[in-house]
Amino acid sequence: NYNAHIAAYPEVDWEQHCQRFVESLGIAWNKYTTQIEPHDYIAELFDSLVRFNTILLDLDRDIWGYISLGYFGQKQREGEVGSSTMPHKVNPIDFENSEGNLGLANAVLEHMARKLPVSRWQRDLSDSTVLRNMGVGFGYCQVAFAATLTGLDKLKLNASVLDADLDQSWEVLAEPLQMIMRRYGVDEPYEKLKAFSRGQAVTAKSLLAFIDTLDVPETVRAQMRALTPAKYTGIAASLADAIRE
Structure with missing residues (x-):
């Protein structure tokens, strides 16, 4: 409301002055805020990312199932171990890795999307500690995305198994x-x-x-x-x- 500003310098057009200053820094001007810049856009971003992660998690589980059915095989990587007791195994570890990290990412991001738009009387500072964990959510996403891409790169189609199943x-x-x-x-x-x-x-x-x-x-x-x-x-x-x- 510029209460204190106008009390000290009533002749200044504070709204125009503040807008000019903010935009000079390359920041978008928001005319209406609470005590802080609203976190709504952050919640929207996190909700979108959670939806994307959920779709990717579904892909991870489907590919895992197709590997179990034999529709896909996996290219072997030098030095990888599929089982501590069964040396022949080539596990779908990349898709399992991705699935686990997507679950952790969504847990963090969903909490932040629900938490950040809410503030007691516009003065609650609990958002500060939550915002410090943005990197945690993004980090789990990054690990998951990389694991899925690695897993997809290792896939090889077992056309004969598919043909036999169709027949x-x-x-x-x-x-x-x-x-x-x-x-x-x-x-x-x-x-x-x-x-x-x-x-x-x-x-x-x-x-x-x-x-x-x-x-x-x-x-x-x-x-x-x-x-x-x-x-x-x-x-x-x-x-x-x-x-x-």
């Missing part, structure tokens, strides 16, 4: 077959495919036999017979490529 999953084609059946007016397509596939071991042979029972044009039947789990990807490839553009 055991012909039941996924119940979805496109149902849609094609609907298009060509086949009665109760969902019910027919449910009776055929639910709880059953669906194979390429049994699926082709089912297709042959359908009352659809031969060109459509040929389209259905050409479907395979490996080819049933829609436009996933082009969507993925577009991310890099």
